[in-house]
Amino acid sequence: MKVAVFTFNDFGENTYVVYDSATSQCAIIDPGMVDNTDVAHIVRFIDSKGLQPVHLINTHQHVDHVMGNGFIRQLYGLSPEGSRKDEFLGQRVREQAAAFGMRHAPEIVEISTYLEDGDEVRVGNGRLQVLAVPGHSPGSIALYDQEGGYLITGDALFQGSIGRTDLPGGDFDTLVYAIRSKLLTLPDDTVVLPGHGPSSTIGSEKHHNPYFR
Numbered sequence: 001m002k003v004a005v006f007t008f009n010d011f012g013e014n015t016y017v018v019y020d021s022a023t024s025q026c027a028i029i030d031p032g033m034v035d036n037t038d039v040a041h042i043v044r045f046i047d048s049k050g051l052q053p054v055h056l057i058n059t060h061q062h063v064d065h066v067m068g069n070g071f072i073r074q075l076y077g078l079s080p081e082g083s084r085k086d087e088f089l090g091q092r093v094r095e096q097a098a099a100f101g102m103r104h105a106p107e108i109v110e111i112s113t114y115l116e117d118g119d120e121v122r123v124g125n126g127r128l129q130v131l132a133v134p135g136h137s138p139g140s141i142a143l144y145d146q147e148g149g150y151l152i153t154g155d156a157l158f159q160g161s162i163g164r165t166d167l168p169g170g171d172f173d174t175l176v177y178a179i180r181s182k183l184l185t186l187p188d189d190t191v192v193l194p195g196h197g198p199s200s201t202i203g204s205e206k207h208h209n210p211y212f213r
Contacts, residue, residue: 001018001020001123001124001126001145001147002018002019002148003016003018003148004016004017004045005193006032006038006041008033008034008068009032009038009064011032011064013030013032013064013065013067013195013196014030014032014193014195014196015028015029015030015033015068016028016030016193017029017042017045017046017051018123018143018152019051019124020123020124020125022125023124023125024049024050024052025052025053025123026049026051026053026054026123027053027054027057027121027123027128028042028053028055028057028076029057029059029152030057030058030059030065030154031065031068031071032064032067032068033068033071034067034068034104038068039068039075053072053076054078054123055078055081055121055123056069056073056079056080057081057115057128058080058109059082059140059142059143059152059154059155059156060083060086060137060141060154060155061082061086061090061137062096062137062167063093063096063100063102065154065155065195066090066093066106066109067097067104069106069109070106070107073107079110079111079113080109080111080112081111081112081115082109082111082114082139082141083132083138083139084111084139085134085138087111088169089109089169090109090110090111091109093106093107093109094108115141117130117131117132117141118130121143126147126148127145128144128145128152129143129144130142130143131143131144131182132178132182133154133156133178133179133183134174134175135162135165135171135174135175135176135177135178136154136155136156136162136163136165136170137167137169137170140155140156140163142156142157142182142183144186144190149189149190149191150191150192151186151191151193151202152193153193153195154195155195155196156178156179156183157179157183157192157209158194158196158200159192159198159199159204160205160208161210162176162209162211163195176211179211179212180212184202184205184212188201188202188203189201189202189203192204192205
């Protein structure tokens with residue numbers, strides 16, 4: 001499967017569209033759009049490729065990664081898929097927005113399909129493997145396309161860093177263990193597509209990320 005990235009909102013959050021060209025099905029991952037201008041960017045791409053969105057997935061339920069859920073629901077009739085362990089965050093998403101001084105009041109997250117470690121999400125002929133990587137939040141997940149050779153990590157793993165663990169439900173030791181056991185065991189040439197910032201590879205993070213040297 002192919003993947004496209006869009007960067008939205010004041011947090012510089014990366015929104016991904018994963019799509020199978022053969023069937024034109026796609027998944028929208030962590031929509032961070034805050035207004036109609038943002039929405040137009042992603043809709044224009046989807047329309048230009050003739051794609052049919054069939055999944056809306058949240059890697060975790062922090063406000064910057066779910067702000068666009070309502071737009072996607074209205075446009076494509078999709079409800080979010082994600083971990084049950086993050087439901088308490090999704091229910092408090094407006095409190096999160098207020099805590100960061102955001103004027104946009106996002107839609108409360110109502111998970112329609114629970115994703116657990118080891119699950120597979122089908123997108124046309126492609127598959128995204130769900131990997132549980134708790135620590136940034138209790139229900140954080142990563143999405144691995146083995147055939148495509150890339151990994152969407154949410155806010156678990158970044159280029160040269162890891163997700164913060166000082167938010168509700170975060171735990172540093174849990175996150176480091178999850179990354180070591182679930183992500184750094186993947187092939188070195190796997191492309192890391194994080195929730196913020198530039199891409200990397202598993203090999204680069206194993207050798208250069210200060211949290212794992």
